[in-house]
Amino acid sequence: MTTKPLLEVEHLRIDLAIGDARFAAVQDVSFTIMRGETLGLVGESGCGKSITALSLIGLLRPPLNLSGGAVRFDGQEIQNLPADEMRKLRGNRIAMIFQEPMTALNPLSTVGRQIAEMFVLHKGKSWAEAERLAIEALVSVRVPAPERRVKDYPHQLSGGMRQRVMIAIALACDPDLLLADEPTTALDVTVQAEILDLIKDLCAARGTAVLMISHDLGLIANMCQRVGVMYAGRIVEERAAEEIFQAPRHPYTNGLIASLPLLGARARHGRQRLKEIAGVVPPVAAFPQGCRFHPRCYAASETCRAVDPVETHLPQGGFVRCHHHV
Numbered sequence: 641m642t643t644k645p646l647l648e649v650e651h652l653r654i655d656l657a658i659g660d661a662r663f664a665a666v667q668d669v670s671f672t673i674m675r676g677e678t679l680g681l682v683g684e685s686g687c688g689k690s691i692t693a694l695s696l697i698g699l700l701r702p703p704l705n706l707s708g709g710a711v712r713f714d715g716q717e718i719q720n721l722p723a724d725e726m727r728k729l730r731g732n733r734i735a736m737i738f739q740e741p742m743t744a745l746n747p748l749s750t751v752g753r754q755i756a757e758m759f760v761l762h763k764g765k766s767w768a769e770a771e772r773l774a775i776e777a778l779v780s781v782r783v784p785a786p787e788r789r790v791k792d793y794p795h796q797l798s799g800g801m802r803q804r805v806m807i808a809i810a811l812a813c814d815p816d817l818l819l820a821d822e823p824t825t826a827l828d829v830t831v832q833a834e835i836l837d838l839i840k841d842l843c844a845a846r847g848t849a850v851l852m853i854s855h856d857l858g859l860i861a862n863m864c865q866r867v868g869v870m871y872a873g874r875i876v877e878e879r880a881a882e883e884i885f886q887a888p889r890h891p892y893t894n895g896l897i898a899s900l901p902l903l904g905a906r907a908r909h910g911r912q913r914l915k916e917i918a919g920v921v922p923p924v925a926a927f928p929q930g931c932r933f934h935p936r937c938y939a940a941s942e943t944c945r946a947v948d949p950v951e952t953h954l955p956q957g958g959f960v961r962c963h964h965h966v
């Protein structure tokens with residue numbers, strides 16, 4: 641018996657409109673997520689990670705639009721779903737948490753009310769029942785004194801507590817898939833680790849699949865079974881997390897790993913200079929011809945300047961998109 645993926649994304653294309661011109665901000669992006677699996681998307685700022693996640697649940701707005709490819713969720717094509725059906729899917733079966741919970745939470749409503757709303761809207765519960773479930777949801781995300789906290793407004797909570805509330809809202813309806821876009825970037829390092837552990841534990845216990853987005857390869861390596869490395873609107877390498885970390889095949893992945901701080905060395909020497917990849921991700925309208933990474937790549941050749949590399953599928957699973965991959 642073959643198991644079908646929970647999410648299948650095929651040849652996704654997202655266009656950015658500038659005046660009358662259209663530029664592919666994301667092009668030919670394909671990946672799958674199995675039930676209960678955690679896939680990481682990693683890459684520098686501006687690579688297209690967030691807009692990829694937003695496109696999956698119909699949240700792209702002009703000047704961006706999903707212009708090609710297919711998104712199948714649990715066997716159903718959802719890229720052209722009518723808005724009301726997409727709204728039902730969102731929150732109920734696919735949930736999302738963002739970097740800054742303050743922007744996603746309503747400042748004028750108590751956190752208890754905002755969690756309870758999920759049970760009323762999506763599960764048809766009465767308000768009395770939903771308020772009881774909201775307290776249980778706060779217990780599950782390890783918020784102390786939940787009976788008191790449900791009466792708090794978002795601004796009365798710390799950043800870490802707000803993110804716990806967002807997780808409680810996201811997981812309230814027991815979704816099959818959680819999209820987590822830089823969920824800890826705005827938090828202190830110690831709080832970051834607690835929130836990541838919480839996401840990992842809750843999703844593992846409930847069998848929730850996760851698409852985890854971060855610019856931090858270290859975080860992704862800890863959280864994910866498989867990793868897709870994005871550069872300039874493309875996935876350039878996609879493999880099992882341990883393999884990619886031990887033996888990167890794409891020069892960009894190699895550069896990301898080389899720029900990670902080595903904790904041991906830093907502890908010994910106090911400070912450590914990181915090897916950065918020279919240059920920055922170009923804006924969408926200035927993606928280069930040929931391989932989009934070639935202007936920053938140590939291995940670039942004439943072929944790379946002229947010919948866009950295709951995905952080379954690897955015998956042990958996954959792929960790499962590079963003319964000179966190792």
Ligand SMILES: Nc1ncnc2c1ncn2[C@@H]1O[C@H](COP(=O)(O)OP(=O)(O)OP(=O)(O)O)[C@@H](O)[C@H]1O
Pocket residue numbers: 656665683684685686687688689690691692702703704855922923924
């Ligand atoms: N509303 C918008 N209008 C114009 N360009 C946009 C808009 N949203 C995103 N972009 C562009 O699309 C590209 C991809 O952005 P995206 O936010 O997905 O990148 P990212 O990899 O998630 O980085 P970050 O972590 O900074 O969000 C970037 O070049 C960005 O400038």
